[in-house]
Amino acid sequence: DQQVKQNSPSLSVQEGRISILNCDYTNSMFDYFLWYKKYPAEGPTFLISISSIKDKNEDGRFTVFLNKSAKHLSLHIVPSQPGDSAVYFCAAGGTAGRRALTFGSGTRLQVQP
């Protein structure tokens, strides 16, 4: 049973527009959420995170929103750039229990010039 779900396997947007990537989770014990970006033939790189005590975290063009009651988070990229084209993974972790992260299946973002 997938505890972290990314229901959109792919997303295509125009350069300069907003990209919105979504992620849902089922385990209420998760209290920390992260987004990773992955280019082909490279390892994932950390992008942005949010603690469950917050509902928004912003870093430049990237903003993550957390809706705890809906067990939903989203990553907004504004404005989107062609270099943002990559696979984005949502991940969740908790301070209790195991130390590893649980990842979603990823969303491939294509930003069209």
Added chain:
Amino acid sequence: DVKVTQSSRYLVKRTGEKVFLECVQDMDHENMFWYRQDPGLGLRLIYFSYDVKMKEKGDIPEGYSVSREKKERFSLILESASTNQTSMYLCASTVYSNEQFFGPGTRLTVL
């Protein structure tokens, strides 16, 4: 800068062979992880280690074992490789469970 290195970028092995994947990190991190990435399945945790000689099973440990004899090195072992173990293998390390730092990955093909 944190650096996580993996011994091979690409590896081709035959069914039944014993395969060693090595991972080294240079930041004195306690926690190290092995994941595999498959299309449509994301990253799935195989094993992790939170200290030297300590290991814990992840979500898909069957067919794999690990070794952590030194803090900086975490090895993944496929005792008898099978075709369903063809995948991208990713090693990561961290001081805490968040913000894991990943290596470049090893793409393993088992024929």
